[in-house]
Amino acid sequence: MAIWNNEQEAREQIKALVAKYYRNFKEKNEPYHDGERITYAARVFDEKEMCALTDATLDFWLTTGRFADQFEKEFAAWIGVKHAHLVNSGSSANLIAFMTLTAPELGDRQIKRGDEVITVACGFPTTVTPVIQYGAIPVFVDVTVPQYNIDVTKLEAALSEKTKAVMIAHTLGNPFDLSAMKAFCDKHNLWLVEDNCDALGTQYTINGETRFTGTWGDIGTSSFYPPHHMTMGEGGCVYTNNPKLHRLILSFRDWGRDCICPSGRDNFCGHRFDGQYGELPQGYDHKYVYSHFGYNLKVTDMQAAIGCEQLKKFPSFIEHRRHNWDSLYKALEGVQDKIILPAPAENSRPSWFGFLISVNPESGLKRNDVTRYIEEHNVQTRLLFSGNLIKHPCFDQIRSTDAYRIAGSLDNTEFIMNNTFWVGVYPGMTDEMIDYMAKTIIEAVLEG
Numbered sequence: 001m002a003i004w005n006n007e008q009e010a011r012e013q014i015k016a017l018v019a020k021y022y023r024n025f026k027e028k029n030e031p032y033h034d035g036e037r038i039t040y041a042a043r044v045f046d047e048k049e050m051c052a053l054t055d056a057t058l059d060f061w062l063t064t065g066r067f068a069d070q071f072e073k074e075f076a077a078w079i080g081v082k083h084a085h086l087v088n089s090g091s092s093a094n095l096i097a098f099m100t101l102t103a104p105e106l107g108d109r110q111i112k113r114g115d116e117v118i119t120v121a122c123g124f125p126t127t128v129t130p131v132i133q134y135g136a137i138p139v140f141v142d143v144t145v146p147q148y149n150i151d152v153t154k155l156e157a158a159l160s161e162k163t164k165a166v167m168i169a170h171t172l173g174n175p176f177d178l179s180a181m182k183a184f185c186d187k188h189n190l191w192l193v194e195d196n197c198d199a200l201g202t203q204y205t206i207n208g209e210t211r212f213t214g215t216w217g218d219i220g221t222s223s224f225y226p227p228h229h230m231t232m233g234e235g236g237c238v239y240t241n242n243p244k245l246h247r248l249i250l251s252f253r254d255w256g257r258d259c260i261c262p263s264g265r266d267n268f269c270g271h272r273f274d275g276q277y278g279e280l281p282q283g284y285d286h287k288y289v290y291s292h293f294g295y296n297l298k299v300t301d302m303q304a305a306i307g308c309e310q311l312k313k314f315p316s317f318i319e320h321r322r323h324n325w326d327s328l329y330k331a332l333e334g335v336q337d338k339i340i341l342p343a344p345a346e347n348s349r350p351s352w353f354g355f356l357i358s359v360n361p362e363s364g365l366k367r368n369d370v371t372r373y374i375e376e377h378n379v380q381t382r383l384l385f386s387g388n389l390i391k392h393p394c395f396d397q398i399r400s401t402d403a404y405r406i407a408g409s410l411d412n413t414e415f416i417m418n419n420t421f422w423v424g425v426y427p428g429m430t431d432e433m434i435d436y437m438a439k440t441i442i443e444a445v446l447e448g
Helices: 006-027 047-059 066-079 088-099 102-109 128-132 151-160 178-188 243-253 301-335 367-376 413-418 429-447
Strands: 083-087 116-119 137-140 165-168 189-194 203-206 209-212 217-225 236-240 354-359 422-423
Touching: 047 066, 047 301, 066 083, 066 301, 083 088, 083 243, 083 301, 088 128, 088 189, 088 217, 088 236, 088 243, 088 367, 102 243, 128 137, 137 413, 151 178, 165 178, 178 189, 178 203, 209 422, 236 243, 301 354, 301 429, 354 413, 367 422, 367 429, 413 422
Parallel strands: 116 137, 116 165, 165 189, 189 217
Antiparallel strands: 083 236, 203 209, 217 236, 354 422
């Protein structure tokens, strides 16, 4: 029976038992055998994450706390921004990023109902959902193949006197043309929100300066859902270099309140009872003043504790993803008459989330036949999210209304909806798994 002399000693012994539990019951040392199920993504962790989670659990603070503070500081330093704020998901990160731009403090640049936001229909819905729910108008622009990102040659045609922002995701690690996009947004004084949920760790160079994606725009967002580049289980992040946006992000994340007191601390500003706000009485408790219609989207400290350990491993995750993507590309080069292989954006070094493949319709193949064969041979596949979001049931009640606008045609978006799929390259994949995936994909397209 354990005898503990103090709390710290108890914690260390408990964590030592957790580490032993991981090594005995969770650690996988068996080699891969052909035909075993290969998922498109999986968590990559060890006893460090389990011990950090245990440490946070023993605190029993439960909400945002010391681990969240630590992660925000370390993540901001790593990605290269001044301000990073954790939220409970990548979708919430997109919601906060957009709602921040609706704040009246932004003056003429405030997004109002009826204003337009340029985006794409070929992507994940929560990049677009906040725009529609608020009452702004998404303007859908087509994408390119095989980069699978917005066609920047069509930006000027999408512009109107109502345009206030561009909000687009980098696709599966491959960045959109940030050089052209930055020039466009700067020229027309538009906000740029980079949905970086599928591209964390991707680098992009403009005029000799290299930065991580998510930091070139006004606001960047990330997701820490289990399939993503690193995980907290659930979780996300909103980041910026703009001090005004930083303050607004915190307000919208934390109930819309005006107060900036850290969680569990009162009167941080020293003026809790002497302000005048709205039509409230003089001296109304600043901790209960609400300047915006906000939410409670904070992350828990248990999630943040996992993230602190994941962040230490993250550079190796990125390199392993690149290795897996490169290996798969080389293995599939011999069947390019049957399929279209992906192409990285110029001036970029992607941190790949997945490997995109489009079936070449001229080959006579059908995407569903190919993916059915691959799935039947225990390799998990995914489509490029919505394919064409406008075609989904969520648009049934607003289809062909002025709730959205299409700039030009969406021919490539339609092509992707019908012909494109992807497989994973997550860092837990071994060379043997990559080899089996490539073999299976080749069989699928040659036998189809």
